[in-house]
Structures are given as structure tokens and as C-alpha cells.
Amino acid sequence: xxxxxxxxxxxxxxxxxxxxxxxxxxxxxxxxxxxxxxxxxxxxxxxxxxxxxxxxxxxxxxxxxxxxxxxxxxxxxxxxxxxxxxxxxxxxxxxxxxxxxxxxxxxxxxxxxxxxxxxxxxxxxxxxxxxxxxxxxxxxxxxxxxxxxxxxxxxxxxxxxxxxxxxxxxxxxxxxxxxxxxxxxxxxxxxxxxxxxxxxxxxxxxxxxxxxxxxxxxxxxxxxxxxxxxxxxxxxxxxxxxxxxxxxxxxxxxxxxxxxxxxxxxxxxxxxxxxxxxxxxxxxxxxxxxxxxxxxxxxxxxxxxxxxxxxxxxxxxxxxxxxxxxxxxxxxxxxxxxxxxxxxxxxxxxxxxxxxxxxxxxxxxxxxxxxxxxxxxxxxxxxxxxxxxxxxxxxxxxxxxxxxxxxxxxxxxxxxxxxxxxxxxxxxxxxxxxxxxxxxxxxxxxxxxxxxxxxxxxxxxxxxxxxxxxxxxxxxxxxxxxxxxxxxxxxxxxxxxxxxxxxxxxxxxxxxxxxxxxxxxxxxxxxxxxxxxxxxxxxxxxxxxxxxxxxxxxxxxx
Ligand code: GAP
Numbered sequence: 193x194x195x196x197x198x199x200x201x202x203x204x205x206x207x208x209x210x211x212x213x214x215x216x217x218x219x220x221x222x223x224x225x226x227x228x229x230x231x232x233x234x235x236x237x238x239x240x241x242x243x244x245x246x247x248x249x250x251x252x253x254x255x256x257x258x259x260x261x262x263x264x265x266x267x268x269x270x271x272x273x274x275x276x277x278x279x280x281x282x283x284x285x286x287x288x289x290x291x292x293x294x295x296x297x298x299x300x301x302x303x304x305x306x307x308x309x310x311x312x313x314x315x316x317x318x319x320x321x322x323x324x325x326x327x328x329x330x331x332x333x334x335x336x337x338x339x340x341x342x343x344x345x346x347x348x349x350x351x352x353x354x355x356x357x358x359x360x361x362x363x364x365x366x367x368x369x370x371x372x373x374x375x376x377x378x379x380x381x382x383x384x385x386x387x388x389x390x391x392x393x394x395x396x397x398x399x400x401x402x403x404x405x406x407x408x409x410x411x412x413x414x415x416x417x418x419x420x421x422x423x424x425x426x427x428x429x430x431x432x433x434x435x436x437x438x439x440x441x442x443x444x445x446x447x448x449x450x451x452x453x454x455x456x457x458x459x460x461x462x463x464x465x466x467x468x469x470x471x472x473x474x475x476x477x478x479x480x481x482x483x484x485x486x487x488x489x490x491x492x493x494x495x496x497x498x499x500x501x502x503x504x505x506x507x508x509x510x511x512x513x514x515x516x517x518x519x520x521x522x523x524x525x526x527x528x529x530x531x532x533x534x535x536x537x538x539x540x541x542x543x544x545x546x547x548x549x550x551x552x553x554x555x556x557x558x559x560x561x562x563x564x565x566x567x568x569x570x571x572x573x574x575x576x577x578x579x580x581x582x583x584x585x586x587x588x589x590x591x592x593x594x595x596x597x598x599x600x601x602x603x604x605x606x607x608x609x610x611x612x613x614x615x616x617x618x619x620x621x622x623x624x625x626x627x628x629x630x631x632x633x634x635x636x637x638x639x640x641x642x643x644x645x646x647x648x649x650x651x652x653x654x655x656x657x658x659x660x661x662x663x664x665x666x667x668x669x670x671x672x673x674x675x676x677x678x679x680x681x682x683x684x685x686x687x688x689x690x691x692x693x694x695x696x697x698x699x700x701x702x703x704x705x706x707x708x709x710x711x712x713x714x715x716x717x718x719x720x721x722x723x724x725x726x727x728x729x730x731x732x733x734x735x736x737x738x739x740x741x742x743x744x745x746x747x748x749x750x
Contacts, residue, residue, distance in 0.1 A: 195540040220465025220473035230654035257491040261450040267432025277587035288402035295392035301402040304367040311348040425459035451482040476616035489608035508649035513537040530554040550614035557606040636694035646704030656683035662712040672711040
């Protein structure tokens with residue numbers, strides 16, 4: 193499947209629209225249309241149901257080291273500015289960006305890919321050719337070498353048929369990984385950039401050295417607000433959970449181990465939002481902070497890693513596009529003893545590359561301690577308070593005691609945290625990509641034709657059943673509307689009496705409706721209706737009176 197086809201389908205059938213489209217759109221912001229809102233809500237409901245609502249705290253689930261409880265929160269998007277200072281986001285949550293002086297575009301430094309290439313280049317005004325070696329670049333694309341070749345041909349003034357005269361050397365690599373390029377803009381970066389042809393530039397040497405760019409959206413609280421009243425839109429939902437840890441312990445009877453779940457919007461001022469909803473500036477997260485005894489945290493990390501991976505498989509990402517990737521030790525955050533990513537091979541990524549759907553991180557006691565004591569940094573094997581030049585704490589914590597007293601073990605400790613952190617939009621996009629299917633099926637005249645259908649898991653399908661009268665006469669619409677009214681009480685349904693029935697089936701296939709129900713001539717005689725399966729195209733008759741029960745069973749309680 194080409195990504196363009198999916199994007200076109202999403203717009204045509206009302207899954208996703210670009211935000212503020214009539215004003216030219218706003219980069220990195222997306223609106224969910226009538227079907228998209230149902231699909232994404234089903235993703236979030238499935239997550240909440242499986243992680244929180246249906247969790248049985250009276251038994252030890254398979255693979256878990258013990259029984260545990262789950263509860264929820266819904267915190268504000270704007271929080272006290274000190275939250276972000278102690279969490280580390282104020283000082284550390286940034287990407288490096290480079291600007292192009294020629295194209296006036298801005299790029300994320302680590303997203304620029306390139307390769308050295310040499311060729312003959314004529315000087316200005318057609319003067320004699322000399323041999324020039326540049327580092328040609330492109331932004332991550334599906335076929336990077338093709339994109340680099342195009343950029344190089346354009347630079348050297350060559351046609352496609354002359355591509356053999358280019359001499360490539362070295363591997364395709366990120367610009368930020370060239371020896372001496374560093375991330376800080378220091379060192380030999382100036383010399384290196386002199387030979388770099390920016391992704392949209394005609395001349396080499398137009399990229400600026402990389403600069404830090406904080407990804408949090410800043411806002412001001414109150415009408416008279418000045419810089420002291422500045423706060424931020426949350427870049428993750430997690431911090432709302434940490435700062436409410438004590439409230440939850442004090443107001444409920446939860447005991448460690450337990451988890452707090454939250455679904456909500458997060459905001460990041462991404463430098464280069466792209467790949468449809470994959471990297472947006474406003475998106476939704478589904479996060480769990482799971483609090484446990486420090487000596488059991490490794491077991492709980494493994495439990496959540498495996499449980500979350502299985503969830504995606506159960507929801508339909510069962511193919512080889514899904515993988516679980518454990519981070520190498522050198523990739524781990526300073527406080528983490530283990531992190532794994534659940535990744536999906538999205539069609540817009542270069543071959544062999546995967547995009548992150550969810551991270552499962554062992555966060556130790558970093559977060560609770562930071563909100564107690566102040567911003568921490570690693571010193572050797574210890575987490576210590578970060579101090580400014582005068583030896584004062586760089587960012588003071590709340591000073592509140594966020595430790596936990598285990599009255600059975602008669603022990604006080606700061607719980608360790610396992611964090612499964614998922615993106616609702618990325619999961620929705622992966623389910624859309626995986627569901628996109630084309631097969632061949634007979635049309636109304638029995639001729640084999642191409643059929644596009646979205647093979648969603650029934651729990652995720654926006655519409656569970658569509659009801660059609662075969663024709664708009666002989667009492668069929670009356671029976672069909674009665675069935676529709678009944679089914680609608682339990683399932684999200686769609687009624688359609690327009691056009692040939694074959695075309696109505698195709699329209700439902702395109703939006704992933706698992707079952708279509710048709711009232712036809714035989715219904716008038718024996719009170720049965722036809723049920724058609726989206727995936728197998730099989731049709732069978734069911735007594736009208738048994739329809740709701742039959743669908744309930746087939747949809748498995750959705
Ligand atoms: N609290 C940990 C945390 O926020 P993260 O890896 O930065 O970790 C978690 O984000 C998940 O949120 C990601 O795996 C991804 O699914 C989603 N996410 C992060 N940035 C995103 C963006 N710009 N657009 C869409 N989803 C995003």
C-alpha cells in the first residue's frame with residue numbers, strides 16, 4: 193500500500209482532515225472526522241477497558257509477579273511551571289535544529305540523511321568544469337538513495353541518463369553522525385557544513401550549525417501575565433500522575449503494586465512534524481505509571497513489556513510489521529534499568545525502518561524523588577540534586593513526602609515506576625495501515641473487480657453493522673429501519689438505502705464495517721435477513737428475531 197492511497201481514503205471517507213484546511217492547513221495538527229473519531233475512541237476504549245476496567249485485582253494475571261490494582265486520573269494540560277523544571281523537561285526536552293539560509297526551511301538535525309558524492313561541475317557562466325565533492329542530503333524518505341541521486345544530478349546539472357558519472361562514497365548516514373559534526377554546534381561543524389548541500393538548497397554551505405530548540409509550547413497564565421507567569425502545555429501526561437501520587441494513595445485504598453492510567457492530549461512543538469499523524473504537534477497519549485517495590489521492579493518491567501506487546505497483536509497487528517525492540521544499555525535514560533519500544537513498520541518509512549508506537553520504561557524512583565527533592569542528575573551510580581554555580585538546588589522540588597509506607601512489611605520506600613507510554617494517534621494510524629487491504633471480488637454483474645476493504649478488528653471498526661433494504665418499496669425500508677433502530681441501541685450502525693446494493697456493500701467495505709444486513713424479498717416471506725461478512729464475503733440468512741444475538745456473538749461483546 194502506498195501511503196498516499198491511505199491518506200486519500202482517510203480524507204474521502206471522513207477519517208482524518210488537516211486542521212484549519214480552508215485556511216491552508218496548520219502543519220502538525222490533524223482533525224478526526226466522523227469515522228475517525230469513532231475509530232480513535234474505540235482504540236482508547238479498548239486500551240482503557242483492557243488495562244483498567246477489565247483488570248481483575250483479585251487474581252495474579254498470567255506472567256505477573258503478584259496481584260495488582262489499577263486506577264485512573266484525568267489531569268490538566270497546564271500545570272505548575274515547577275513541574276517541568278523538576279521533571280527535566282525545562283532544561284532537557286529539546287531537539288537540535290538547523291536552518292537553511294537559502295531555502296529558509298528548518299530541519300531536525302538528526303533527520304537529515306546524506307551521502308558523499310563527487311562529480312564534474314561547471315562554474316558560473318559555463319566556465320571550465322572542476323571536480324567537486326559534496327555531502328548530498330535529503331529528509332528521511334522511503335527511497336533515500338533515489339532522493340539523494342536526484343539532488344546530486346540537479347546540483348551537477350546532469351540528466352538521469354548521466355547518473356553513472358557520479359561517484360558515491362561511504363554509506364548513507366545521518367548528517368548529525370558525521371565525525372566531528374557533534375550535536376552542540378561546536379568543533380569542526382563549520383568546516384563540515386561547508387560541503388553539505390541542504391535538502392532543498394541549490395548551493396552547498398547554506399545550513400546553519402545546529403541549535404537547541406525546546407519542544408514545549410509556552411503560554412502565559414492570566415491577563416496581566418509576564419514571564420514569571422509563563423507555563424507550558426504538557427508534553428506528556430505522565431507528570432500529572434506523579435504529582436498526584438500522594439493524593440491517589442490518600443484518597444483510595446490502593447496498595448503498592450498498583451498502576452494509574454491516564455488518556456489525554458499532549459503537545460510538542462515538533463521541528464519537523466510529518467508522516468501524516470505520526471509526528472504531530474498535538475496528539476493523545478495513553479500512559480500508565482505503575483508503582484512497585486524497588487526489588488520487584490525488573491519483574492514488573494518484563495510483565496508490562498510483554499503484556500503491552502501482546503495487546504497490539506490481539507488488536508490486529510499480528511503480522512511481521514510489528515516488533516518489540518529492547519534498548520541497548522547505551523540508549524537507556526540515565527535513571528532507567530530497562531526500556532523497550534513497540535514498533536511498527538509504517539509504509540512511509542524507508543525499507544527496514546520502524547516507527548515507535550509505545551515505549552515501556554523502567555524509570556526507577558527518578559520521578560517521585562525529583563518532585564520531592566528537586567531536579568536530579570546522575571553522578572556515578574547515584575541520582576543527586578542538581579546544583580547551580582552557588583551550590584543551591586537548580587530547581588527545588590515540592591518538599592512533600594512522596595514515599596510509601598508498606599504497613600504489612602512495615603517498611604517505607606520510594607516506589608519504583610514502570611511506564612508503558614503509548615500514543616493513541618500512532619496506534620490508530622498503525623491500525624489503519626494494517627487494515628488496508630485490496631482483493632478481487634465479483635461485482636454486481638459477476639465480473640471480478642478490485643475491492644478495497646479495511647480489515648479492522650471488530651472492536652476497532654467504527655461501524656459494526658450496516659442495514660440495507662434491497663429496494664425502496666414493498667415494505668422493505670420499514671422492516672430495515674425497524675432493525676436499524678433495534679441494533680443501534682447496542683452497536684454503532686449505519687442505514688443506507690441509496691444506489692445498487694453491491695455499491696452499498698463496497699462503501700461499507702471501504703470503512704471496515706464487519707457485517708452488512710440486507711432486507712430482501714425473502715424477508716417478507718419468512719422474516720429472515722441476509723448477513724454478509726466483510727472479509728470472507730460469505731452470506732447467510734438469519735431470522736430477524738435472532739439478529740442482535742447473532743451479531744453480539746460474532747462481534748464478541750464489542
Ligand atoms: N512519558 C513518556 C513519554 O512521553 P515518549 O516516547 O516521548 O514518552 C510516548 O512518548 C508515546 O507518545 C510515543 O511512543 C508515541 O506513540 C507518542 N508520541 C510522542 N510524540 C508524538 C508526536 N509528536 N506525535 C504523535 N505521537 C507522539
